[in-house]
Amino acid sequence: xxxxVDGVWRxxxxxxKKSGGSFERSAAKFRNWITADGSAGPSGDAGFAAESGxxxxxxxxxxxxxxxxxxxxKLKGLEDHIGVSAVHSDMxxxxxxxxxDDHGATGDRLYGLPFARDIYLKxxxxxxxxxxVPILWDxxxxxxVSNESSxxxxxxxxxxxxxxxxxxxxxxxxxxxxxxxxxxRIYETFNNGVYRAGFATTQEAYDAAVHPLFDTxxxxxxxxxxxxxxMGDRLTEADWRLFTTLVRFDKVxxxxxxxxxxxxxxxxxxxxxxxELFQVPGVAETVNFDHIVRHYHYxxxxxxxxxxxxxxxxxxxxAPHGRA
Ligand SMILES: N[C@@H](CCC(=O)N[C@@H](CS)C(=O)NCC(=O)O)C(=O)O
Numbered sequence: 001x002x003x004x005v006d007g008v009w010r011x012x013x014x015x016x017k018k019s020g021g022s023f024e025r026s027a028a029k030f031r032n033w034i035t036a037d038g039s040a041g042p043s044g045d046a047g048f049a050a051e052s053g054x055x056x057x058x059x060x061x062x063x064x065x066x067x068x069x070x071x072x073x074k075l076k077g078l079e080d081h082i083g084v085s086a087v088h089s090d091m092x093x094x095x096x097x098x099x100x101d102d103h104g105a106t107g108d109r110l111y112g113l114p115f116a117r118d119i120y121l122k123x124x125x126x127x128x129x130x131x132x133v134p135i136l137w138d139x140x141x142x143x144x145v146s147n148e149s150s151x152x153x154x155x156x157x158x159x160x161x162x163x164x165x166x167x168x169x170x171x172x173x174x175x176x177x178x179x180x181x182x183x184x185r186i187y188e189t190f191n192n193g194v195y196r197a198g199f200a201t202t203q204e205a206y207d208a209a210v211h212p213l214f215d216t217x218x219x220x221x222x223x224x225x226x227x228x229x230x231m232g233d234r235l236t237e238a239d240w241r242l243f244t245t246l247v248r249f250d251k252v253x254x255x256x257x258x259x260x261x262x263x264x265x266x267x268x269x270x271x272x273x274x275x276e277l278f279q280v281p282g283v284a285e286t287v288n289f290d291h292i293v294r295h296y297h298y299x300x301x302x303x304x305x306x307x308x309x310x311x312x313x314x315x316x317x318x319a320p321h322g323r324a
Contacts, residue, residue, distance in 0.1 A: 001299070002095050007126045009117055011093045013302055014199060021202025022209075023195055028148035029129050034136075034155045036162060041155070048138060048145050050159040052081040055145065056110055057152075058119060058135040060087045060096060061288035062295030064191065064244035065149035066134040071240050072156035074282040077166040082156075085109045087116055087133060089291040091299040095131045104288050110139065120144065150183075153237055170237045179238050182230055186238070189216040191245045198257025198303065206258065214261040217270060224269035228323060239277060246274045247287055251312050252296045256303060265315065276321040284317070 002011040014023055033041020038049030057073060059066035073082055087096040088105045096116035098108040113119065117131040123144040136145040136152050146152050154171055161167045171179070189212040196209035220242070223230065230238045245253070249264040265271050278284055297309045 001091060002093065003130045004117055004120060004127050006128055007121060007124075009094070016199065016201045016205070019205075021200055021205035023199035023205075025192055025195070026130055028132065028146070029127075030123070030135075030144040030147045031151065032145045033151065034145055034159045036159050041151075043151075044146075047141070050163060051140075052163055053083075054138065054140050055081075056083045056085065056137040056139060058085050058087065058108075058116060058133055058137060060089070060091075060133045060295065061104055061291035062089050063133050064248060065132075067244040067247075067286060068149045068240055069134045069136070069152045069156065070286040071244070071283060072153045072170070074286055075168065075170070075240075075280075076156050076160065077164040078156060078160055081160060081163060083109060086291075089295040089298070091295065096133060102294075103290055105291075110137070150187075150241070153240070157237065170235065170240065172234065172236065175231050175234070175236060179231060179236055182238050183241060185216060186220070186242050189213050190220075191241065194245060194249075194253040194257050194259055197259050198253065198300075210259060210261070213259060217262070217267060221267040221270045224273050229273075235277075235280075243274065243277045243283075246270065247278060247317070248292055250315055251289060251293050255310060255312075256296050256300070272321045272323050275317055275319060276323050278317040279321060287317075 001013055002009055016023055032044030032048055034048045034050050034055065035041055036050050038047055040046035057069055059070055073079060073084070085098070085108050086104055086106045088099040088102045094115050098114055098116070099105065100107045116133065116135070119135055119137065120127045120131050122142060132147055134149050134152060135147050138145050157169065157171050193209050193213040193216070197206055197213060200206035200209060229235050230242065246264055253259040254263055264274060278287065293312060294309060297304050298307050301307070
């Protein structure tokens, strides 16, 4: 675990001293957009036109943010158009690596580089910041298009539609204004909330994260008692952003991150909804529980210094969901 400073790797854990024990996620630095015609998106440079075979996605199967991008690649029929490399599940002193002695880790399929940080350095030899996944890479300009998952999924949602012929829309214009506050609350208190609880280094910081987290789960469970999906009868990006945290919840966040007021399976609507999303064709193939369970418990030495991987209960995501 570490970061790059002016292009030089430093092995250090998150610094929570300045923030009273709270984990603060730093903002992603590459914020260009792939668009259908190569025009500039909401941020960054123009010149990233949607083309088959031009872009490559670097992911970790363990990571909920990278998982969003993998799901959109699958749902939007992009697998033949955007290649994928998956890092090793362990993130230790060298950060994410391209070692392959791990089920599903592919190595760097483009360049054969040893570390994910080498991809950042290829884009910017003086890069300063954390080396995070997902990374959306442009093989033509040899740079990072984006390392922000919330924006990568919006690119995947529409930029390649003319190439794939898939115009399924998970960010429909008429729901955008309503999706935003739902995304915001779920991001702050749940997607990032599990990390804020798990990486807290004071009781106060943990308490401040964990209570709002379960308040949000209560709120969503209630909402899903009346609505099939978060926004009603249509599956949207809000659901997929939520799903990648839900699917990890009982196996990792409940124990390792101390999010244990309840388990996911204790919430009737939320649990059935999670199963429904898991059973959407193609989605189960994007979930790698071996990487998920191994990564968190083995990589976070400050939380689990002996690196013991728990056995975990068997949870049947394939059980009928009964939602209609
Ligand atoms: N804002 C980013 C966050 C990505 C992120 O933090 N990924 C984690 C893995 S789950 C990571 O690579 N962390 C490495 C680090 O912080 O050094 C996104 O949503 O794409």
